[in-house]
Every structure is written in C-alpha cells, then in structure tokens.
Amino acid sequence: MAFTLPELNYSFDALEPHIDAKTMEIHYSKHHNGYVSKLNAAVEGSPLADKSLEALMSECSSHSPAVRNNGGGHYNHSLFWASMAASKGGAPTGDLLEAMNSSFGSFDAFKEEFTKAAGTRFGSGWAWLVEKDGKLAVGSTPNQDNPLMDCSDFKGNPLLNLDVWEHAYYLNYQNRRPDYIGAWWNTVNWDEVERRLKSL
Numbered sequence: 683m684a685f686t687l688p689e690l691n692y693s694f695d696a697l698e699p700h701i702d703a704k705t706m707e708i709h710y711s712k713h714h715n716g717y718v719s720k721l722n723a724a725v726e727g728s729p730l731a732d733k734s735l736e737a738l739m740s741e742c743s744s745h746s747p748a749v750r751n752n753g754g755g756h757y758n759h760s761l762f763w764a765s766m767a768a769s770k771g772g773a774p775t776g777d778l779l780e781a782m783n784s785s786f787g788s789f790d791a792f793k794e795e796f797t798k799a800a801g802t803r804f805g806s807g808w809a810w811l812v813e814k815d816g817k818l819a820v821g822s823t824p825n826q827d828n829p830l831m832d833c834s835d836f837k838g839n840p841l842l843n844l845d846v847w848e849h850a851y852y853l854n855y856q857n858r859r860p861d862y863i864g865a866w867w868n869t870v871n872w873d874e875v876e877r878r879l880k881s882l
C-alpha cells in the first residue's frame with residue numbers, strides 16, 4: 683500500500699479527560715484508517731501511488747475528489763495526532779512565542795483568534811496555524827482541505843491544526859464545540875509546533 687496509518691505516540695486514553703479514549707479509538711482506528719484505505723484505493727495502479735502526500739496536496743486541483751478528500755483526511759489527521767500529547771498545553775516559549783508575539787501581538791491574542799476560527803468554521807473542517815511569508819497566520823478550511831492544497835482558499839505551511847468535525851468531539855461533548863476547543867488547548871504539544879516552525 684502506498685500510504686499507511688502512522689503510529690500514535692500515546693495510548694487512546696492519554697489525552698483524558700480532555701479527549702476521551704473512545705473518541706480517540708474510533709477517530710484513529712475508523713475515521714483516519716478509512717481515509718488511508720480510500721486514498722490507497724484512489725491511487726492504486728496510477729503514478730500517484732509513487733508521490734508523496736505533500737505533492738498530492740500541492741497539485742490536488744488536478745486530481746479526483748477522492749484524492750483531495752482522503753489525501754487531506756490522511757494528512758490532516760497525521761498532523762493532528764502528532765500535535766497533541768499527554769500533560770501538555772500551557773503556552774509556547776522560545777522562537778515560537780516570539781513569532782506569535784510578532785504576528786499576533788501576544789500568545790493570548792493568537793489563542794483567541796484560533797479559538798474563533800475553530801468555533802466559527804461552519805459544518806465540518808479544520809482550524810490552522812500556518813507560516814506564510816515569514817509570518818504566522820490563523821485560518822480554517824472546510825471538509826478535509828488543508829493549507830498545502832493548491833485549491834485551498836487558505837494557504838501556508840501547517841504548524842498546528844484542530845479537527846472540528848463532529849466526529850472529533852460528539853461522543854463526549856455532543857454539540858458543545860466550544861467546550862471541546864477549550865479542553866483541546868490542554869493537549870497541545872508546543873515543542874512539536876516549534877519544531878515544525880524551525881524545520882521550514
């Protein structure tokens with residue numbers, strides 16, 4: 683298979699009480715796994731099977747909706763799992779904090795803007811922190827679109843994302859998306875977000 687489900691670096695219950703084990707298990711084993719399977723089916727036997735996921739995203743306007751939706755689903759969830767860890771949260775430090783201060787004024791101002799982007803994304807989608815042209819920016823995308831896609835209205839180098847599909851929170855939070863967003867901040871692995879920024 684061209685694409686594989688990445689390993690989770692923590693157990694399903696590692697993010698409790700903020701994200702419950704059952705949601706993690708279904709989200710990872712069923713939803714993400716489904717995107718990987720459908721992406722493999724969509725590229726099987728074609729030259730696309732030899733391309734990187736990032737390459738498929740950057741030229742996704744040339745490909746089928748199956749590649750866009752399932753490739754995006756695979757990329758977005760892979761980044762999402764790696765952005766979280768047990769006993770994290772708090773505030774970033776170092777270069778990442780400096781970049782936030784420079785682009786948003788403060789960490790709190792960034793957090794407010796990101797929370798708003800996640801809360802106001804209508805229907806299913808994702809909120810993002812990206813780097814673009816030396817600055818940080820916040821935005822959101824519908825469905826499984828992401829800022830690497832040439833067809834996305836919001837572009838940049840992804841640093842952090844938040845899944846606001848109902849499948850990400852409905853078991854524990856039902857319709858209370860703001861509560862899920864508020865709890866999710868306690869799981870963010872800022873060391874990983876800073877590593878992404880420095881690797882650009």
Ligand code: MN
Nearest residue numbers: 713845847850
């Ligand atoms: Mn999801």
